[in-house]
Amino acid sequence: MARLTMQQAVVEGIAEEMRRDPGVFIMGLDIGRFGGPLNSCKGLWEEFGAARVIDTPISEGGIVGAGVGAALMGKRPIVDIMFLEYLSLVLQQLGCDAGAMHYYSDGRARVPLVVRAKFGVGPYHGHAYDYHAWVAHLPGIKVAMPSNACDAKGMIKAAIRDDNPVLFLEHMGLYHGAREEMPAGDAVVPLGRARVVREGRHATVAAIGAMVRRALLAAETLAKEGIETEVLDLRCTVPLDRAAILASVAKTGRLVVVTEAMKFCGAGAEISALAAEEGFGSLKAPIQRVAAPNVPIPFARNLEKLIIPDENAVAAAVRRAMVA
Amino acid sequence: MARLTMQQAVVEGIAEEMRRDPGVFIMGLDIGRFGGPLNSCKGLWEEFGAARVIDTPISEGGIVGAGVGAALMGKRPIVDIMFLEYLSLVLQQLGCDAGAMHYYSDGRARVPLVVRAKFGVGPYHGHAYDYHAWVAHLPGIKVAMPSNACDAKGMIKAAIRDDNPVLFLEHMGLYHGAREEMPAGDAVVPLGRARVVREGRHATVAAIGAMVRRALLAAETLAKEGIETEVLDLRCTVPLDRAAILASVAKTGRLVVVTEAMKFCGAGAEISALAAEEGFGSLKAPIQRVAAPNVPIPFARNLEKLIIPDENAVAAAVRRAMVA
Amino acid sequence: MAAGKEDRIALHRLMLVTRELDRVIGAADGHWHPALGEEGVVAGCYYGLLEGDALVPHYRGMIAACYARGGDLRRLLAGLDGRATSYSRGRYRSDVCGPIELGIIGLYSGALGPTLEYAAGAALAAKLDAKGAVAVAVFGDGTASRGNFHEAVNLAAVLKLPAVFVCQNNQIAISTPAQGEHGGRIVDRAAGFGIPGQLVDGNDVVAVHAAVQGAVARARRGEGPSLIDALTYRVGGHMAADPGAYRSAEEVEQWKQRDPIALHEQRLLAEGLLDAARAAALREAVAAEVGAAMKAAQSDPLPGPDVLGLDRVFAEA
Amino acid sequence: MAAGKEDRIALHRLMLVTRELDRVIGAADGHWHPALGEEGVVAGCYYGLLEGDALVPHYRGMIAACYARGGDLRRLLAGLDGRATSYSRGRYRSDVCGPIELGIIGLYSGALGPTLEYAAGAALAAKLDAKGAVAVAVFGDGTASRGNFHEAVNLAAVLKLPAVFVCQNNQIAISTPAQGEHGGRIVDRAAGFGIPGQLVDGNDVVAVHAAVQGAVARARRGEGPSLIDALTYRVGGHMAADPGAYRSAEEVEQWKQRDPIALHEQRLLAEGLLDAARAAALREAVAAEVGAAMKAAQSDPLPGPDVLGLDRVFAEA
Ligand SMILES: Cc1ncc(C[n+]2csc(CCOP(=O)(O)OP(=O)(O)O)c2C)c(N)n1
Ligand SMILES: Cc1ncc(C[n+]2csc(CCOP(=O)(O)OP(=O)(O)O)c2C)c(N)n1
Ligand SMILES: [Mg+2]
Ligand SMILES: [Mg+2]
Secondary structure (H helix, E strand, C coil): CCEECHHHHHHHHHHHHHHHCCCEEEEECCCCCCCCHHHCCCCHHHHHCCCCEEECCCCHHHHHHHHHHHHHCCCEEEEEEEEHHHHHHCHHHHHHHHHHHHHHCCCCCCCCCEEEEEECCCCCCCCCCCCCHHHHCCCCCEEECCCCHHHHHHHHHHHHHCCCCEEEEEECCCCCCCCEECCCCCCCCCCCCCEEEECCCCEEEEECCCHHHHHHHHHHHHHHCCCCEEEEECCEEECCCHHHHHHHHHHHCCEEEEEEEECCCCHHHHHHHHHHHHCHHHCCCCCEEEEECCCCCCCCHHHHHHHCCCHHHHHHHHHHHHHC | CCEECHHHHHHHHHHHHHHHCCCEEEEECCCCCCCCHHHCCCCHHHHHCCCCEEECCCCHHHHHHHHHHHHHCCCEEEEEEEEHHHHHHCHHHHHHHHHHHHHHCCCCCCCCCEEEEEECCCCCCCCCCCCCHHHHCCCCCEEECCCCHHHHHHHHHHHHHCCCCEEEEEEHHHHCCCCEECCCCCCCCCCCCCEEEECCCCEEEEECCCHHHHHHHHHHHHHHCCCCEEEEECCEEECCCHHHHHHHHHHHCCEEEEEEEECCCCHHHHHHHHHHHHCHHHCCCCCEEEEECCCCCCCCHHHHHHHCCCHHHHHHHHHHHHHC | CCCCHHHHHHHHHHHHHHHHHHHHHHHHCCCCCCCCCCHHHHHHHHCCCCCCCEEECCCCCHHHHHHHCCCCHHHHHHCCCCCCCCCCCCCCCCCCCCCHHHCECCCCCCCCCHHHHHHHHHHHHHHHHCCCCCEEEEEECCHHHCHHHHHHHHHHHHCCCCEEEEEEECCEECCEEHHHHCCCCHHHHHHHHCCCEEEEECCCHHHHHHHHHHHHHHHHCCCCCEEEEEECCCCCCCCCCCCCCCCCHHHHHHHHCCCHHHHHHHHHHHCCCCCHHHHHHHHHHHHHHHHHHHHHHHCCCCCCHHHCCCCCCCCCC | CCCCHHHHHHHHHHHHHHHHHHHHHHHHCCCCCCCCCCHHHHHHHHCCCCCCCEEECCCCCHHHHHHHCCCCHHHHHHCCCCCCCCCCCCCCCCCCCCCHHHCECCCCCCCCCHHHHHHHHHHHHHHHHCCCCCEEEEEECCHHHCHHHHHHHHHHHHCCCCEEEEEEECCEECCEEHHHHCCCCHHHHHHHHCCCEEEEECCCHHHHHHHHHHHHHHHHCCCCCEEEEEECCCCCCCCCCCCCCCCCHHHHHHHHCCCHHHHHHHHHHHCCCCCHHHHHHHHHHHHHHHHHHHHHHHCCCCCCHHHCCCCCCCCCC
């Protein structure tokens, strides 16, 4: 089996689905011969040609809208909008409209559309914003954010096969990182199931995307202090694996929620509120949220570094939870 | 003093500010001779003329963008986008860009822009969606939602004088409702200060907009059961009056958060998470959120009614909090 | 692609249905958006599409569009106030959103504009399938100021999609007259996208039909999209209850003189395709059909709480 | 509005600065977006505006635009990697966003398009003030496919705003060539908005300058907006590090032959406004100025944590 980076894993997942199903196609800016920014589509044009790997003008609303229209007519479009920073440009089409179609049509309309977007602070400087909470607030659309290459492949396959619109998020800090051995065969990772990536009994850290690794690093440090941290990779914000979160909180009694997005009204708030409402009986300490402060992402690298949660911030939050 | 509806109060507040400051102007669709949908601008065109009450094409991004540009050049534009349902069409300009300008320019740029939008389930059938949590998630922009006519006038005046972009929300269920006596003189209600509308010691209900009245109705019912509910009118989601929320929770030990917006990743989650993090020590019971379920707003009146929280839902949540 | 005899009668009938819908619904619901005076565009656009084509109608004329595609009138009318018998069982409104099962992409939110992009996507799907299907999108002159218009038409032009964009140009958007909506003429935008643009008299149903079908044929041949600017006039208010105080009564009166139904009826009479008796019979039959459907719809039940379906937001595999 | 002698030299100088910036920054930063070959448009647009005018530049050429408006080169260059001496003290990037205190509205996010709307708003402010100020917006041919272009230009046309929209048409967007970006020609869009459109040779700096200043004068007279399509070519990669493997080397070579700086220099020499010695001296002076600024900027300090300003997101009264 090949060892792949997250970027390669996503592309391989797409290629497998395009081979399986002639209704799957992909469109976006500069995804053809150019291969997409950061190689997001590298090799697809060569294999599937310009009819199914479609270069488009700079019209994010137009191409996501066209994805919605094609999906309504039975295709399975994937639209690469380059960066999540452009989510606002497609929120009407992808979120408000597409998310409501199945419900409003009394179940007749289906919108099997995947919108891919890169984000996150990483080697690439800029376009880091994580606005996915907007979409999570809306009914009828799923939000997937893999933390590693294996999940990335399995989750993009699940997203393509899903009959609902899915926002698929690819973290630029993980994109060209470690290579992982891909599982054999047609391995699909279902959307909406969290994974316990480390077991522990003193505190739960619920993390997503690039924050999972930082949570694991924090857990290692904390282990040396005698604190056994359970680390949960949420994988999806929608559907949120409520059962997994509540089960872990029931076990540990302490919850730290870690997201890279801005804190105020971010998805971390939902997870905290869920536990405060449905897991309250088990809670032994205040729920900590570790997130970026509500400030535009500063450009200077050293300032940027100050606002994105790192393993120290996670560890400190767990310690706060332990003291309380 | 005149007794005014919320619609009239907002218009009077705008007119006063337009008289005070020649830099204030207003633009939007059908706000001139037509007077705006639901009379949102009634009388302004007659008094101030077409140069300062500007009818525009159906280009929400364009007109909010033009508001941003004019504000950067020193004007104080108000843009009426008709309905909050169109927020997605202006989120880039109003939220992502305008919200960041002051910070990114190291304090040089100011964007004194007010965007008005109607929303809410009321006599008017449609356009009810409350998407304001999207904007609350973004740095640098304020969100105001008055619950009554007096506040509406004082808060629109504050919004117009504010040097930051403000999203000003007008609930269609309150709009042509009860008339209220306006305070004398130049009464400005500062943005970011919650109001205790009913004191109580057993539970705090934090509500906003049209939900405040429902919370008060619930409090009356609960009083008969011996439950003394403190009702907080948050008035603004940004700035959120954290101190007022935490003070009330410290006093009562029980929190119910009531919003009309959809629950998942809504602003109610932030308020709950705030209390779960910073007010945990006082909490005696799970934090309850009362909100619309995450489903597109159904059209049939009887179904629509089922999803918007009413006073019974609020009372039930308080009772749940009391039992726990 | 001139309309044959039968087509001309069918176009007339569809205009009559459109007008009768306005009369009947307008009397019951002040929020209804009448297409009074615009029936030539409505019928000219919506008559004559084939199965497999995607139709993306303007909201003003949506019910007529659905009817033209074979929709059940009673169910469509039941959707006006969300009755259980409507296509969406009351979950959504039929006056702006027709059923997908008829090949119709409606407005699934209050926002005007994005449907043009959905039409481009439907056309893209048709292009990929290469079976000669097309997508027809109809939109208001006011809607044409939205950026979605630009992105959709340009995308269709660049990808050479089998799409036809028709502006139901009633020269007003709520209260805003044409000169307050758009600089230049809508038809002149076609050149900027490198596609054919055609100005057509929207009050001549045969002319509209011919223009649309011509563009449809072009699209079916794989020659790409077209833009049609169908000039007409909104004789009624924005809503049934709107007195329209913002414009001159003379202007309205002038356009009433160019009533598309009267004009077409005269032509049919002159051409001998219709006589006075058949014309009256047709009107009566239409009135009876619409009246009966409305009556039935109005006594249909409201949805029960089971329709709410809080767990039915996502499609299951 | 033909450029006088001094203007012609100044235009030349600004082109030289633009090119020298590319050379120096491109060597240091692979992510830099060079304007190589497009200097005629850059200098032609940005030279000659008055105080009080709003300038809304395209990102490619932003630093040169700021320089043209009197920006301090060292501070501008310090903004490339967010040094404390930059106009934003490191909070934001100078390569896409110039300082508002120079009357520049830059890109405050990564999204292309909305700045055209901000330009319309700046023009609206100018119209309300009625002091003859204008707003000039420059944007790429790719950006012209965004709906913002449509909404901004149409709004300006309808409200007759003193705005000038210039397409820095380098016939490519990253890797997407013109025919993959837009149907038709950008200049042909003007008619659809009812405003003047002018196609100009973007590699002739004097022609660009004349066209822009003509449109500016028109706007100052209260006659409304114009669209200028300045045709040029991106000789470099999308970014400095981009090898541009997606297009033909011959095409690039052809356009190199039409280098705007060489063309203008020849004209200046022919007209006797410059001789070989002065031409060389000018080049050297520019190189020295840019080099010194870059060197200084590169040793400027990075911002301290005090610049973070978590409590400085909102403007205080
Ligand atoms: C994006 C958006 N903005 C505003 C509205 C409110 N609105 C409803 S109908 C209408 C007028 C539409 O004008 P036009 O497209 O010409 O259609 P007409 O009503 O004339 O048929 C407006 C502005 C809307 N539905 N969507
Ligand atoms: C809305 C948006 N979509 C995509 C991008 C990514 N992007 C950055 S530069 C660029 C190409 C822009 O092309 P053009 O406007 O022609 O300017 P040029 O680079 O040719 O100067 C793209 C697509 C962006 N910045 N904003
Ligand atoms: Mg119209
Ligand atoms: Mg370009």
